Every structure is written in structure tokens, then in C-alpha cells.
Amino acid sequence: MALQDILKAITAEADQKITSERSAHQKRLSTMREQSEQRISKRKQEIAMQKEKKREQMRAKSEAHAQMIERNAELNKKQELLDDLFTLVIKKLGNCSEDKVETLLKQCIKSIKSKGIIHPSKSHATLLKRIAPSEQFSMGDPVEATGGFVFSSDKEERDFTFEHLVSEYLRPNTEVETASKLFNV
Numbered sequence: 001m002a003l004q005d006i007l008k009a010i011t012a013e014a015d016q017k018i019t020s021e022r023s024a025h026q027k028r029l030s031t032m033r034e035q036s037e038q039r040i041s042k043r044k045q046e047i048a049m050q051k052e053k054k055r056e057q058m059r060a061k062s063e064a065h066a067q068m069i070e071r072n073a074e075l076n077k078k079q080e081l082l083d084d085l086f087t088l089v090i091k092k093l094g095n096c097s098e099d100k101v102e103t104l105l106k107q108c109i110k111s112i113k114s115k116g117i118i119h120p121s122k123s124h125a126t127l128l129k130r131i132a133p134s135e136q137f138s139m140g141d142p143v144e145a146t147g148g149f150v151f152s153s154d155k156e157e158r159d160f161t162f163e164h165l166v167s168e169y170l171r172p173n174t175e176v177e178t179a180s181k182l183f184n185v
Contacts, residue, residue, distance in 0.1 A: 078183055085178065086171050093162045094146035098127060101147060106131055108148070108160040116153030121145040121161060 093101075101124065109132055117140040120128040124147050129139055143150050145161035152158075159168075 078179065081182065082175060082179060085182075086166055089170070090146050090162050090166050093166070094123060102127060102131060105148070105160075109133075109137075112136075112151055112158065114153050114155060116151055116156075119143045119150040119152065121147050121149060123147055124149065 105124065105128060115136050116138075118128055118132055118137045119140040120142055121144075122142045125139070125142055128149055132139075137151075140152070143161065145163055148159075148161040148163075148165065150157065150159050150161060
């Protein structure tokens, strides 16, 4: 019987140790699960914040891009309107009365100091033959232009066509002012 009691005592002590070890193990597992869940939850929050931040950046970028496209379209339309306006100026110059055109062409001719050939536009060939000094200028083949002429000599060539005068002199000197008046800039 004493052996039986010893065996019961050893078994009871082993059962108690197993129970306490099981309990300690369960506590460690619970603690590890809680810590893991906390880390996972924290990481999920970080990922969600990163996603939201990225989404906000993408939204801001797409809004900026849309604004840029809108501004470019507006600028292109304004540029097109200015092009049309200066084309209209060229046409209006071509339709000016002969005395106004004569004044302009005389000023152009006075700016030429050397002898050479004048290539008139078809619309101003007769007028240029009349006003250009024949001792300084000879008449050449007509050029395709709304009005004016092209002067050429051995040393230089100068373009006095209405298209050239408007695009190279009038437009650069008046485009900003014209745009600000047209578009209230």
C-alpha cells in the first residue's frame, strides 16, 4: 500500500505539474496571439494610412494634370484666336485704300539704300512701278503675297510683304498688349 500511495503522490504531483505547465503554456500562447494580433492590426493601420496617402497623392496629381490640360486647351484656343486676328489684319491691310498702302510702301522703299530688284505682290505691282524710283529699282517677277514686295540685290534681301511685316514687326510688338485687351489678362 505504501507503494500505491507513493505512486498516487507521484502521479498527483505529475498531474499538477502538467496542469500548471499547460496553464503557463496557454498563457504564453494567448500573450503571443495578442502581441501578434496587435502587430498585425498596427501594420494594417499603417498600410491603410499609406494607401490613403497614396490615394490622396494620386487624386492631387490627377487634378493638377486635369488643370494643366484645361489651361493648355485654353492657351491653344487663345493662340488660335490671336493667329486668326493677325491673319485678319493682313487681309485688312490688303484691302486698304491705295493711298494708305502707297504711304506704307513709300516708307518701306525709303528704308532701302542700295539698288536692286523689287518683286511686288500681284495686287501692288502697278502701284510699285509708279512709286519706286526706276534709277534705283527694277521690277522682277511678282511674289505670292497679300500685299507689299520683296527687295533683293547682290548683297541683301528684304521682305516687305504684308505677311512678313505683320508676323515679324507688328505681332511681336503688339501681341502681349492685344492678348491682354482681348482676354482681360
